Structure formats: structure tokens, C-alpha cells
Amino acid sequence: MPDLLIELFSEEIPARMQGRAREDLKKLVTDGLVEAGLTYDSAGAFSTPRRLVLSLTGLTAESRPVREERKGPKTDAPAAAIDGFLRATGLTLDQLEARDEKKGQTYYAVVEKPGRKAAEIVAEVLDRTIRSFPWPKSMRWGTGSLRWVRPLHSILCLLSDEGGAEVVPLTVDGIVAGNSTGGHRFMAPARFSVTGFDDYAAKLRRAFVMLDSAEREAHIWNDAQNQAFARGLEVVPDAGLLTEVAGLVEWPVVLLGAIGEAFLGLPPEVLQTSMREHQKFFSVKNPKTGRIEGFVTVANRETADHGATILKGNLKVLSARLSDAKFFWENDLREAKTGMAAWEDGLKAVTFHNKLGSQSDRIARIAALARDIAPLVGAEADQAERAAKLAKLDLRSAMVGEFPELQGTMGRYYALEAGEPEAIANAARDHYSPLGPSDAVPSDPVSVAVALADKIDTLTGFWAIDEKPTGSKDPFALRRAALGVIRLVLGNGVRVGFESVFAKAILDLLDRAFDKLASGTQEEWIARWSNREGGSIEHAAAMLRNFKKFLVVDLASRSLEAQGKFDEASALKETHKINFEAERDEVSLLSFFHDRLKVFLRDQGIRHDVIDACLAMPGNDDLTLLVKRAEALQTFLKTEDGTNLLQGFKRANNILTQAEARDGVEYSFGADPKFAETDAERALFSALDAGEAAIKPAMAQEDFAAAMAAMAQLRAPIDAFFTAVQVNSDNQIVRRNRLNLLHRIRTLVAQVADLTKVEG
Numbered sequence: 001m002p003d004l005l006i007e008l009f010s011e012e013i014p015a016r017m018q019g020r021a022r023e024d025l026k027k028l029v030t031d032g033l034v035e036a037g038l039t040y041d042s043a044g045a046f047s048t049p050r051r052l053v054l055s056l057t058g059l060t061a062e063s064r065p066v067r068e069e070r071k072g073p074k075t076d077a078p079a080a081a082i083d084g085f086l087r088a089t090g091l092t093l094d095q096l097e098a099r100d101e102k103k104g105q106t107y108y109a110v111v112e113k114p115g116r117k118a119a120e121i122v123a124e125v126l127d128r129t130i131r132s133f134p135w136p137k138s139m140r141w142g143t144g145s146l147r148w149v150r151p152l153h154s155i156l157c158l159l160s161d162e163g164g165a166e167v168v169p170l171t172v173d174g175i176v177a178g179n180s181t182g183g184h185r186f187m188a189p190a191r192f193s194v195t196g197f198d199d200y201a202a203k204l205r206r207a208f209v210m211l212d213s214a215e216r217e218a219h220i221w222n223d224a225q226n227q228a229f230a231r232g233l234e235v236v237p238d239a240g241l242l243t244e245v246a247g248l249v250e251w252p253v254v255l256l257g258a259i260g261e262a263f264l265g266l267p268p269e270v271l272q273t274s275m276r277e278h279q280k281f282f283s284v285k286n287p288k289t290g291r292i293e294g295f296v297t298v299a300n301r302e303t304a305d306h307g308a309t310i311l312k313g314n315l316k317v318l319s320a321r322l323s324d325a326k327f328f329w330e331n332d333l334r335e336a337k338t339g340m341a342a343w344e345d346g347l348k349a350v351t352f353h354n355k356l357g358s359q360s361d362r363i364a365r366i367a368a369l370a371r372d373i374a375p376l377v378g379a380e381a382d383q384a385e386r387a388a389k390l391a392k393l394d395l396r397s398a399m400v401g402e403f404p405e406l407q408g409t410m411g412r413y414y415a416l417e418a419g420e421p422e423a424i425a426n427a428a429r430d431h432y433s434p435l436g437p438s439d440a441v442p443s444d445p446v447s448v449a450v451a452l453a454d455k456i457d458t459l460t461g462f463w464a465i466d467e468k469p470t471g472s473k474d475p476f477a478l479r480r481a482a483l484g485v486i487r488l489v490l491g492n493g494v495r496v497g498f499e500s501v502f503a504k505a506i507l508d509l510l511d512r513a514f515d516k517l518a519s520g521t522q523e524e525w526i527a528r529w530s531n532r533e534g535g536s537i538e539h540a541a542a543m544l545r546n547f548k549k550f551l552v553v554d555l556a557s558r559s560l561e562a563q564g565k566f567d568e569a570s571a572l573k574e575t576h577k578i579n580f581e582a583e584r585d586e587v588s589l590l591s592f593f594h595d596r597l598k599v600f601l602r603d604q605g606i607r608h609d610v611i612d613a614c615l616a617m618p619g620n621d622d623l624t625l626l627v628k629r630a631e632a633l634q635t636f637l638k639t640e641d642g643t644n645l646l647q648g649f650k651r652a653n654n655i656l657t658q659a660e661a662r663d664g665v666e667y668s669f670g671a672d673p674k675f676a677e678t679d680a681e682r683a684l685f686s687a688l689d690a691g692e693a694a695i696k697p698a699m700a701q702e703d704f705a706a707a708m709a710a711m712a713q714l715r716a717p718i719d720a721f722f723t724a725v726q727v728n729s730d731n732q733i734v735r736r737n738r739l740n741l742l743h744r745i746r747t748l749v750a751q752v753a754d755l756t757k758v759e760g
Contacts, residue, residue: 001041001058001059001060001061001161002059002061002118002159002160002161002166003055003056003057003058003059003159003160003161003196003197004040004054004055004056004059004118004122004157004158004159005053005054005055005056005156005157005158005160005194005196005197005200006025006029006053006054006055006126006155006156006157007051007052007053007154007155007156007157007181007200008025008051008052008053008130008152008155009050009051009152009153009154009155009156009181009182010050010051010052010148010149010150010151010152010153011050011150011151011153012049012050012150013047013049013050013052013149013150013247014149014247015049015243015244015245015246015247015248016244016247017135017136017149018047018049018052018213018247019047019213019243019247020136021047021052021133021135021149022045022046022047022052022213023045024133024134025045025052025054025129025133026043026044026045026054028125028128028129028132028133029054029056029125029126029129030043030056032124032125032128032129033056033059033121033122033125036063036116036121036124036125037063037064037066037115037116037121038059038060038062038063038118038121039058039059039060040056040057040058040059040060041056041057041058041059042056042057042058043055043056043057046211046212046213047213047247048209048210048211048213048250049247049248049249049250050182050185050250051181053200053211055197059118059159060118061117061118062115062116062117062118063115063116063118063121064115065112065113065114065115066112066113067110067111067112067113068110068111068112068113069108069109069110069111070088070089070108070109070111071106071107071108072085072089072096072106072107072108072109073085073106073107074103074104074105074106074107075098075104075105075106075107076104076105082107085107085109089109089111090111091109091111095109096108096109097109097110118159119159119166119168119169122157122159122168122170123157123168123169123170123177126155126157126168126170127170127172130146130148130152130155130172131146131172133148135147135148135149137149139151144173144174145173146172146173146175152172152175153175153182154175154178154180154181154182155170155172155175155176155177155178156177156178156179156180156181156194156200157170157177157178158179158194158195158196160195160196164195165179165194165195165196167179178193179193179194179195180192180193180194181194181200181204182207183203183204183206183207183208183209184207184208184209184250184251184300184301185250185300186300186301187207187208187251187301187302188206188207188208188209190207192207208250208251208301208302209250209251210250210251210252213243213246213247216246216249216252217242217243217246219252219254220242220245220246220252220254220298221235221242223252223254224254224256224282224296227254227256227296228256228284228294228296231256231294232286232287233284233285233286233287233293233294234284234285234286234287235282235283235284235296236272236282236283236284236285236292238276238282238283241276241280241282242282244280245280245282245298248280248298248300249298249299249300250300251300251301251302252298252299252300253298253299253300253301253302253303253307254296254297254298254299255296255297255298255299255307255310255311255314256284256294256295256296257294257295257296257297257311257314257315257318258293258294258295259271259292259293259294259295259318259322260315260319260322262326263319263322263323263325263326264291264292264293266322266325266326266329267329267409267410267413268283268285268290268291268292269406269409269410270325270329270399270403270406270410271283271292271322271325272292273403273405273406274321274322274325274403275295275318275321277403278321279295279297279314279317279318279321280297280298281295281296281297281314281318282295282296282297283295284296295318297310297311297314324402325399325402327398328397328398328399328401328402329399331398332394332397332398332399332410332414333414333417335397335414336413336414336415336417336418337417337418339418340390340393340414340418342396343393343394343395343396343397344360344389344393346396347359347360347363347392347393347395347396348360350395350396353461353462353465355465356461356462356465356509357512359392359395361512362392362457362461363388363389363391363392364512365457365461365505365508365509365512366388366391366450366453366454366457367385367388367389367453368385368508369388369453369456369457369501369504369505369508370384370385370387370388370449370450370452370453371384371385371388372501372504373449373452373453373456373496373501374445374446374449376449376494376495376496377445377448377449377452377492377494378445379445379446379448379449380445380446383421383423383424383446384427384445384446384449384450384453386420386424387423387424387427387428387431387446387447387449387450388427388431388449388450388453388454390411390415390418390420390424390428391408391411391427391428391431391450391454392407392411393411393414394407394408394410394411394414394428395407397410397414407432408428408429408430408431408432409429411425411428411429412425412426412428412429413425414428415428423444423445423446423447424446426442426444426446426447427444427446427447427449427450427451429447430442430444430447430450430451431447431450431451431454432451432454433447433451433484434483434484434487434488435480435484436480437483441487441488441491441492442488443491443492448488448492448494451484451488452485452488452489452494455481455482455484455485455488456485456501456502456505457505457509458476458478458481459478459481459482459485459589459592460502460505460506460509460589461509462476462478463506463588463589463592464506464509468588468592469592478592479596482592482593482596483596483600485593486593486596486597486600486623487600489623489624490623490624490627493624494624495622495624495625496622497619497621497622498590498593498621498622498623499590499621500621502589502590590620590621593623594615594620597611597623597626597627598611601627601630606630606631606634607634609757609758609759610630610633610634610637610758611630612754612757612758613630613633613753613754613755613756613757613758614626614629614630614633614753614754616753616754616757617629617753617754625702628702628704629704629752629753632704632705632707632708633704633708633752633753635705635708636708636711636712637758637760639712641712641715642708642712643760644715644719645711645712645714645715645718645749646755646758646760647760648714648715648718648719648722648745649718649745649746649749649755650755650756650760651722652718652722652742652745652746653742653745653746653755653756655727655728655739655742656739656742656743656746659727659728659739660739666743667736667739667740667742667743668740668743668747669740670736670737670740671685671737671740671741671743671744672737673685675733675734675737676737677734678724678725679724680717680720680721680723680724680725681721681725681738681741683717683720683721684717684718684720684721684741685741686717687713687714687717687718688714688717688741688744688745688748690710690713691710691711691713691714691748692748694706694707694710694713695707695710695711695748695751695752696751698710699751699752704752707751707752708752711748711749711752714745714748714749718745725738727739727742
């Protein structure tokens with residue numbers, strides 16, 4: 001059984017594309033070979049900046065013969081049907097078999113396909129793979145029609161076994177497959193032939209090429225750490241940069257340099273970001289001071305001076321970059337010391353969204369919302385409001401203009417420079433968090449208040465202008481914002497009813513929008529908007545109509561009054577309309593939150609039906625309470641008592657529901673122990689009395705574990721009741737009493753969770 005070696009040798013492949021390209025090459029080739037009837041033992045894919053490589057071991061030498069049968073039309077079918085079947089199978093009429101069946105004779109086509117040599121199949125599959133390779137971006141060069149990420153120079157394609165190596169006959173756009181490849185571009189550019197994967201990998205290493213990207217990563221990291229340790233320093237971990245740098249070199253040579261003394265006063269985040277983004281350097285810090293004092297660069301070759309010239313050139317370029325950063329930093333600090341007033345004014349001219357106003361408008365909304373949220377999270381209201389007003393001012397700073405990823409981080413430095421308390425400064429840094437599932441959740445009360453206000457304003461704002469996520473589309477990252485709110489609330493145990501928070505945020509948005517219309521009539525506002533947008537008045541009026549939230553109060557008061565048509569009834573009618581629409585937005589936004597919470601809790605291992613059972617309960621806009629209830633219910637249902645009580649409840653609920661539907665009445669009052677005929681009935685009455693006495697105070701204290709424990713005590717009496725008692729007695733008084741007793745079971749259990757939604 002031969003082994004297969006494929007190498008596609010080209011100009012430098014972008015590092016960000018190499019990992020996906022390795023997997024695509026492996027999948028496309030192996031799927032194609034298996035589909036054609038070949039099997040293999042193992043497959044490995046590799047990449048360097050100049051080559052994609054696939055190695056297969058234990059490939060079958062040829063595919064198996066295949067015999068296929070296809071059922072056709074009846075022998076007396078119309079000629080057109082028979083001709084179509086012949087065309088589909090590629091056979092003639094005399095090659096078909098007529099077989100007797102229950103409904104008459106039927107034609108069958110028997111097609112036998114002989115086995116094919118592996119070389120023939122490999123050539124076919126690789127040709128198709130190269131021509132249809134899914135690069136994110138590709139190019140054509142010269143006069144050929146082939147598209148590849150960069151010009152493709154050569155194809156190595158070998159089948160090798162104990163008898164030797166065979167070049168697979170293949171030509172793609174004038175490139176003929178062979179058995180040779182090239183080494184390192186500078187250190188060993190000469191081409192050489194190979195006989196198989198082991199020979200290929202060994203000769204590549206001698207030609208200064210590390211084939212395995214994982215090996216290159218390990219070499220870079222270990223060498224960088226060793227060099228830093230020798231100088232009493234530490235390399236700052238950066239897994240993403242490590243993968244990228246390993247994709248830029250075939251023979252990594254690690255060099256450690258020192259940052260100029262003039263730049264050591266820059267914030268470490270600035271140094272790290274500048275070196276990472278501009279130079280692909282790793283940062284090296286002094287563990288004693290925490291300062292970034294050095295850098296690691298990775299060259300692609302060895303030099304006679306051991307990298308001294310390379311380091312010198314890199315340091316020269318780095319110094320120029322850091323000089324810019326230092327200039328930005330010093331200018332920004334001067335602005336921060338004066339209170340950042342220019343930045344605050346500048347944000348008035350920065351549009352957040354054309355229907356939601358400027359960044360300055362948004363900051364005002366967030367500040368008001370942060371003040372309202374502050375008491376709920378244990379923050380001081382004035383501090384939360386002040387932090388919200390300062391948190392986004394760094395968007396106008398020169399440093400964030402150069403490095404947008406530092407927004408928030410720089411805001412903290414500038415707030416401290418302006419003399420603000422540390423809690424306010426930290427809120428500037430933390431209010432964007434959490435950005436993703438692995439991002440840390442802020443815990444400082446002021447930071448939590450501003451972070452919640454920021455995300456809730458985003459959600460309620462885009463909800464109000466009907467920019468909701470649809471399907472896989474979420475251009476404003478509202479799902480991420482909702483998950484951020486959920487993690488902030490649950491991570492800090494925040495107790496808040498989101499219905500009221502959403503209502504307040506949406507109404508505040510409307511109030512501010514209406515205030516903007518106060519300076520003129522609707523017609524004047526349309527004209528101003530038309531002039532600003534450079535469009536027609538009709539277009540501006542249509543935009544105004546579509547933005548329903550901006551219209552109603554203006555129509556109800558100012559415009560009608562200006563036209564002499566204002567009356568209190570009209571204004572009241574329009575106000576009712578806007579209140580209804582705002583309420584509808586609150587409900588749909590809460591539903592959206594519940595959907596995101598379901599996803600979050602399922603990832604935490606909580607069953608979807610348990611979540612639904614808790615969502616059906618009052619207070620489901622308090623996410624902390626909701627999760628606490630769901631966790632307790634899931635724990636309870638895992639016990640034997642929980643499982644059996646669930647079955648007893650469902651039985652009681654089914655009997656009661658059917659009886660109410662059949663009788664057209666609700667059995668919800670009047671269960672009386674004096675009509676009990678059996679000990680099992682009387683025991684259930686007593687158990688329900690005890691359960692109510694225990695469950696009600698437990699629920700009032702939100703002690704769900706205690707409430708579940710009290711529910712567990714009902715399991716045995718309910719089981720005994722259904723074993724000994726026939727609910728639908730011939731005595732109508734007894735029957736009604738027993739059905740009312742079942743209603744007590746349903747009502748008592750419903751205080752804890754809606755078990756009708758739990759499966760089982």
C-alpha cells in the first residue's frame with residue numbers, strides 16, 4: 001500500500017490563511033479519494049509561508065471494481081421513457097436486463113465499473129482541488145487562468161512504496177507535477193528531489209525549513225523565554241501573535257532587543273499594541289517593575305553577525321513608531337489635565353447612528369441610565385453618572401485614533417490624569433467588558449453600573465428603531481451586548497427587574513428625541529433634515545414617518561398646535577399610541593434576552609425544559625432570580641423524589657385538565673377533607689396543608705432549595721393517592737372534591753415552577 005506526498009509550492013502565503021488552508025487541502029483531497037473508492041490509514045497536513053503539504057500513509061493501490069444496478073421503466077413503457085433511461089445509464093437496449101416482477105417485466109441496467117489505479121485517481125482529485133481551492137482571496141498571474149493565493153511555482157506529487165517512488169502524472173495550467181522542491185528562500189534556495197515524506201522532511205530541515213508550524217511555534221516561544229530569562233526578564237504571552245509569526249518564517253531565529261530609554265515611560269498597553277500591530281514584536285517586561293523594557297523579533301534567517309544588523313534595523317523602525325506614540329501620549333495628557341473639554345465637544349460632531357444621534361447624545365443617555373442603575377448594583381449614583389460622562393471621551397484622543405483597540409484602556413489613564421477617583425477611571429476601562437465569552441466580568445460597582453448602562457442603551461436604542469437581529473445577521477452586535485448584560489448581572493448577583501429598566505431607557509430615548517424636535521414644527525424639522533442629508537423633502541418625510549418613535553408627541557402637540565388643530569383628545573390618542581408601541585418594544589426585548597439566556601444556561605448544563613418551566617413564572621425579568629430558580633429545579637429533578645413527583649404532578653394535571661374540558665368548569669375551589677372517603681385522601685390533604693405552610697414562606701425568602709424539599713414531601717402522599725383512589729367516582733360530590741384536591745396540587749406546585757413545561 002503506497003504513501004502519498006503532495007506539496008504545493010508558491011510565493012509567500014499570508015499567515016492568517018495558512019491554518020485554514022492546511023485543513024481545506026486535507027479535507028478536499030481525502031474526501032475526493034474516499035469518494036473515488038480509495039482508503040488510507042492516516043493523513044497529516046503541514047504549512048510554511050511557501051508551501052502547503054499533505055502526507056497520506058497506507059493508501060490503497062487501486063479502487064475496487066463496482067457493480068451497480070439501476071431499476072428502469074417497464075418493458076411496455078412508452079419509448080420516450082425507455083430512451084431517457086438509456087441515456088441516463090449510457091447503455092443500449094440490448095444491454096438491459098428484463099426481469100419479471102409482480103406488476104410485469106421491468107428493465108434493469110447493470111453497470112460494472114472496473115477498479116482504477118491510485119495514480120489516476122490522485123491526479124484527478126488533486127487537479128480538481130487546486131482549481132477549486134477555497135482561498136479567501138486569490139489572484140491570477142501571467143497568461144494562465146489558474147487562481148491561487150499567490151503565484152504557484154511547482155507541484156510535488158509522489159506515490160511511494162517498497163518498490164520506489166512514482167510521480168503522479170499531472171499538469172495544472174502548465175505546471176507539471178514532479179518529485180522536487182526548494183529549500184529556504186535565502187539560505188538554501190536550490191531545488192532537490194525526494195523519494196517520500198520522511199526523505200522530504202529530513203532534506204527540508206537540512207535546507208533550513210521547519211515543516212511543522214507547531215514545531216516552529218514551540219521553538220520561537222522556548223527560545224524567546226530562555227533569552228529573556230537570561231536577562232532577568234519575561235516574555236508577555238500572546239498566543240495569537242505566536243501563531244501569526246510562526247506563519248511568517250520557515251527557519252525562525254529569535255532575537256531579543258531593548259527599548260530605548262525615552263520610551264519606557266509610555267503605558268505598557270501602548271508599547272505592547274504598537275509593537276504587536278506595527279512590527280509583530282513580542283513584548284518583554286521586567287517582572288520587578290512591570291515595565292515593558294524589551295522586545296522579541298523573529299527573523300527568517302541566520303546571519304554572520306548573529307542578528308545584530310537585523311536588530312539594529314528593527315530598533316530604528318520601532319523607535320520611529322514609538323516616537324509617534326509618545327507624541328500622541330504627551331498631547332493627550334495635556335488635554336486630560338484641562339478636563340478633556342475639547343474631546344467632549346468633539347463627540348457632538350461624531351454620529352453614533354443617524355437615528356440615534358451623536359456620541360454625545362448617547363453619552364447623555366448612558367449617564368442618566370447609569371445613575372438609575374447605580375443603587376441596584378451598590379454604586380454611588382453621582383460617581384456612576386460622572387464615570388459614564390467620561391468613559392468614552394478617549395474616543396477623541398490621538399492615541400485611540402491611532403490604536404482603536406486601546407479605547408477604554410487609555411480612558412482610564414486620562415481620567416486619572418484629570419484627577420478623577422480610581423473607581424471612575426476604572427469604569428472607563430471596564431465599561432466595554434465583557435466583550436466575549438472568555439472576557440473577564442467587571443466587579444467594581446461603578447464599572448458594573450456603567451457597563452450595564454452602555455449595553456442596555458445599545459439594545460434599547462436599536463430596538464426602538466427596529467434594527468433587531470434577524471437570522472444570522474446582527475450588524476450591531478446586539479446578541480453580544482445581551483450576553484454581556486447577562487454575564488454582568490449573573491456574575492455580580494445583581495437583582496434588577498429588566499422590564500422597568502427597559503421601559504425607563506426607551507422612554508428616556510423618546511423624551512430626548514422629542515426635545516430635539518421642540519425647536520420647530522414637524523415641517524421645519526423635515527426641511528432641516530432634508531438640507532442636512534442633501535435629499536428631497538419627500539425622502540426626509542418618509543424617514544421621519546418610518547422613525548415612529550420621533551413622531552408621536554410632536555404630532556400630538558407642537559405640529560397640531562402650530563396648525564391650529566391641537567386638541568387634548570388628539571394628543572391623548574397619540575400618547576396612548578406611543579406608550580403602546582414602547583411597551584411592545586419592552587416585551588420583545590425581554591423575549592430576546594430570554595432567548596440569549598437560554599443559550600447561556602444550556603452551555604452551563606441546564607436543560608432547556610427546566611429553563612422554560614422557570615421562564616413561565618412571574619418575575620422572569622429578574623435574571624439572577626430566574627437562574628437561581630432554574631438551578632434549584634434542575635437539582636431537584638435529578639433526585640428520585642423529583643422524578644416521581646413530576647410524574648405524579650403530570651398525572652394530576654392531565655386528569656384535572658381533561659375533566660375541566662369535558663365538564664366546562666374550573667375545579668379550583670372547595671376541596672374539603674370531610675368528603676374524603678379513604679386514608680390516602682386524608683393523608684394528601686394533610687400533606688398539602690403542610691406543603692403550603694412550608695413552601696409559601698420559602699418562596700417569599702427565595703429559598704428555592706427549601707421549597708423543592710417541601711415539594712419532595714408530597715411525592716409519597718400523591719403516589720399513595722393515585723394507587724388507592726379513583727378520582728372520577730360515580731358520586732359527583734366525591735368526584736368534584738377529588739378534582740378540587742388535584743387543583744390544590746397544581747396550584748401548590750405552580751408556586752415553584754411550571755412543571756407542565758418539563759419533559760418526562
